Amino acid sequence: MHFGPHLLLAALEGLVTSAVLALTALGLSLVFGVMRVVNVAHGEFFMLGAVLAWAISTAISGHPALGFLAALVLAPLIVGLIALVAERLVLRRLNYNPEATIVATIGMLYIIQQLALTFYGPEARPVEPPFSYRILLPWFGYSGYKLSIIAASALLLVATWLVLTRTKIGLVMRATQYDSETAQAFGIPVTRLYAGVFALGAMLAAVAAVLIVPISQAHYLMGQDPLLLSFIVVIIGGLGSLRGTVVAAVLIGLSDGIISVFFSPTLAKIIATLLVAMVLVFRPQGLFGTTSR
Amino acid sequence: MTDKNGFFDLSRSALTRRTALKGLAAGAGLAVAPGFVRYSQAQSSAPIKIGFQSHRTGIGAAYGRWYEKTTAAAVKAINDSGGINGRPVDVIIEDDGTDPGRGAEVVGKFASQHKTDIVYGTLFSHVVIGSAPAAGEAKMPYFVVSEGHHVASTKLNRYIFQPGITDVKSQIQSMAPWIAANAGKKVTQIFPDFAFGYDHRDYLPPALKAQGAEVIAQIAIPPTESSFTKYFPQIPAETEVIYHVMVGPAVLTFVKELGEFYGSNRPQLFGFIDSLEATDINSPGLEFLDGSHFWEGSPRYAQPDDSPAQKAYRAAVGIDDNGAAVGDPKDVSTAAHMFGCWETLYVVKKAMEDAGYKGPEDRAKLVEATEALTEFAEGPEHPQGPKTFNGKIHQCFGIQNISKVEGGRLNVVHKTKIEDGLYEPEGDYTTQTL
Numbered sequence: 264m265h266f267g268p269h270l271l272l273a274a275l276e277g278l279v280t281s282a283v284l285a286l287t288a289l290g291l292s293l294v295f296g297v298m299r300v301v302n303v304a305h306g307e308f309f310m311l312g313a314v315l316a317w318a319i320s321t322a323i324s325g326h327p328a329l330g331f332l333a334a335l336v337l338a339p340l341i342v343g344l345i346a347l348v349a350e351r352l353v354l355r356r357l358n359y360n361p362e363a364t365i366v367a368t369i370g371m372l373y374i375i376q377q378l379a380l381t382f383y384g385p386e387a388r389p390v391e392p393p394f395s396y397r398i399l400l401p402w403f404g405y406s407g408y409k410l411s412i413i414a415a416s417a418l419l420l421v422a423t424w425l426v427l428t429r430t431k432i433g434l435v436m437r438a439t440q441y442d443s444e445t446a447q448a449f450g451i452p453v454t455r456l457y458a459g460v461f462a463l464g465a466m467l468a469a470v471a472a473v474l475i476v477p478i479s480q481a482h483y484l485m486g487q488d489p490l491l492l493s494f495i496v497v498i499i500g501g502l503g504s505l506r507g508t509v510v511a512a513v514l515i516g517l518s519d520g521i522i523s524v525f526f527s528p529t530l531a532k533i534i535a536t537l538l539v540a541m542v543l544v545f546r547p548q549g550l551f552g553t554t555s556r
Numbered sequence: 557m558t559d560k561n562g563f564f565d566l567s568r569s570a571l572t573r574r575t576a577l578k579g580l581a582a583g584a585g586l587a588v589a590p591g592f593v594r595y596s597q598a599q600s601s602a603p604i605k606i607g608f609q610s611h612r613t614g615i616g617a618a619y620g621r622w623y624e625k626t627t628a629a630a631v632k633a634i635n636d637s638g639g640i641n642g643r644p645v646d647v648i649i650e651d652d653g654t655d656p657g658r659g660a661e662v663v664g665k666f667a668s669q670h671k672t673d674i675v676y677g678t679l680f681s682h683v684v685i686g687s688a689p690a691a692g693e694a695k696m697p698y699f700v701v702s703e704g705h706h707v708a709s710t711k712l713n714r715y716i717f718q719p720g721i722t723d724v725k726s727q728i729q730s731m732a733p734w735i736a737a738n739a740g741k742k743v744t745q746i747f748p749d750f751a752f753g754y755d756h757r758d759y760l761p762p763a764l765k766a767q768g769a770e771v772i773a774q775i776a777i778p779p780t781e782s783s784f785t786k787y788f789p790q791i792p793a794e795t796e797v798i799y800h801v802m803v804g805p806a807v808l809t810f811v812k813e814l815g816e817f818y819g820s821n822r823p824q825l826f827g828f829i830d831s832l833e834a835t836d837i838n839s840p841g842l843e844f845l846d847g848s849h850f851w852e853g854s855p856r857y858a859q860p861d862d863s864p865a866q867k868a869y870r871a872a873v874g875i876d877d878n879g880a881a882v883g884d885p886k887d888v889s890t891a892a893h894m895f896g897c898w899e900t901l902y903v904v905k906k907a908m909e910d911a912g913y914k915g916p917e918d919r920a921k922l923v924e925a926t927e928a929l930t931e932f933a934e935g936p937e938h939p940q941g942p943k944t945f946n947g948k949i950h951q952c953f954g955i956q957n958i959s960k961v962e963g964g965r966l967n968v969v970h971k972t973k974i975e976d977g978l979y980e981p982e983g984d985y986t987t988q989t990l
Contacts (some may be wrong), residue, residue, distance in 0.1 A: 272785070
């Protein structure tokens with residue numbers, strides 16, 4: 264294949280990765296930024312989203328788009344509810360203590376994973392895409408659905424950005440992120456906000472998973488890679504920074520796509536990890552992060 | 557229970573005498589619970605215990621589930637007709653997570669805790685290779701149903717056998733003439749980046765070369781990969797045949813993305829059914845496979861010339877004419893491989909009877925009796941077809957099926973002969989001490 268089309272394919276693959284990664288990492292970043300909780304179980308909320316998407320889309324007969332749309336709405340809601348319960352039962356009882364919550368979310372990771380294994384099983388199951396249009400380029404064919412993921416993710420990111428910057432709830436979230444004690448002193452119900460943010464973070468991961476599941480497959484171990492990549496993105500972009508998360512996701516996604524198409528996927532992972540090390544050495548707060556107060 | 561710095565402080569929660577006693581009682585209760593019972597002595601009527609190292613979880617889960625179904629059916633058939641040496645067969649299953657490290661632990665557990673007579677049933681080659689030293693150390697006969705060349709390479713040890721399924725080297729050698737003559741001469745290989753894939757990587761090029769064809773590119777893909785499009789540009793444009801063999805949970809994605817990439821304007825495809833095992837070939841997005849060819853150990857779809865033994869085997873395992881579970885057409889089996897479980901158990905039965913096997917003290921006699929076997933006739937015990945067995949390399953040889961995707965099913969279009977797959981032995985296990 265010639266260089267031009269080769270690069271185009273690499274860029275398309277990279278953008279799909281970026282789109283999903285940006286949503287997942289944003290959830291992780293939000294939870295850390297506002298709550299100062301490192302959610303190790305984030306990847307499992309991603310996996311739950313995919314597994315629920317499978318369950319919902321198989322329960323609904325008729326055109327595959329119906330099942331998919333239902334999954335796109337319901338799966339994140341259910342995952343958000345589960346996250347809410349987990350927040351009430353676990354994180355709140357630990358007073359959001361940074362060290363204790365890491366251990367607690369590791370526990371949640373195993374509990375969710377094993378429950379999925381018990382009730383969903385060890386198989387990888389496919390979800391039918393809402394439409395299967397194949398875009399025919401002169402050099403190769405490309406899935407139309409994959410392109411729609413990029414668009415859907417961009418829409419969701421813009422919506423999140425609008426919520427954070429233009430609404431009262433966004434203002435409250437930013438105030439809590441800036442200084443939670445002062446926010447509380449000004450009458451912001453911080454614990455209720457924390458519950459909402461934790462659920463929102465999990466929902467973002469679940470939405471990303473519902474989008475990716477028609478081209479990947481639902482499997483109980485699928486949460487591991489997104490978790491790792493999300494951490495990489497969040498560290499590079501700066502914890503708690505929306506702009507940093509998106510920029511880092513596009514950077515990591517594109518470089519992953521291009522390096523793995525031209526060289527090898529292993530090299531792509533090596534370079535991403537090296538980048539994390541470099542950022543940690545030279546700019547520990549991340550590219551767009553601010554130093555902690 | 558956290559102090560003002562948020563650290564856990566166990567010293568503040570006093571351990572009362574009552575709590576301590578409760579804990580002791582619970583511990584004692586566990587020790588006498590079922591599972592921990594030590595059987596004193598194998599009586600002559602005590603069951604023969606077969607430790608089944610199963611891929612219940614991990615990337616081999618779909619195979620593990622069907623290997624368990626086939627094993628249950630074979631054990632039922634054996635027990636219904638009087639068991640082995642008049643003793644019933646009892647299968648103990650342990651999950652190895654399709655992981656070599658855990659595989660070795662499971663073998664150790666069978667040897668020291670369950671005290672099974674043999675260990676059996678592993679498919680994934682890296683698990684076999686990881687578990688083999690543990691089996692050799694425990695002097696535990698280990699019958700695998702793995703398809704890899706590692707047993708026949710004589711690089712493992714004298715306790716490892718593969719009598720129920722042929723190995724990749726033999727499969728490739730017997731099919732290469734057909735590929736070169738019918739599919740094309742310029743072949744690009746796509747294979748999983750671990751032991752099983754390396755057998756394909758190493759043995760296909762010489763086998764094709766002998767037929768005047770050549771491998772022009774080799775693409776290794778990590779077995780846990782979930783997205784494949786990025787590998788396809790490496791396929792050279794002059795490729796006439798794509799030879800693909802993939803394993804793991806993402807196989808459906810692999811074939812779908814191959815279809816999206818090429819559409820109907822594709823090179824010839826020759827695949828190992830591993831790329832689609834446990835997956836419905838009529839899944840949406842797989843239409844482009846129509847007209848392509850697959851290797852099958854045993855055909856997934858019922859064929860018009862199926863022997864009565866093949867029909868009886870399919871009924872016993874519970875698969876319908878499309879190779880899916882009876883009553884659940886979506887639950888597609890791993891038919892191309894799982895017959896090996898059935899046949900291996902009958903080889904174990906034959907060898908144990910030849911050896912007059914009584915218990916673990918006769919394991920060496922069992923190894924020698926297995927090595928003495930030479931031929932397995934086609935029939936209810938070997939429904940896939942006739943086989944020969946080479947006791948020096950612990951490997952059986954049999955026929956291969958090449959099937960074509962036509963009208964949403966796989967029809968066998970070519971069957972190889974046993975002689976097509978024979979090769980010079982690379983060593984001799986029988987020279988090793990027991």
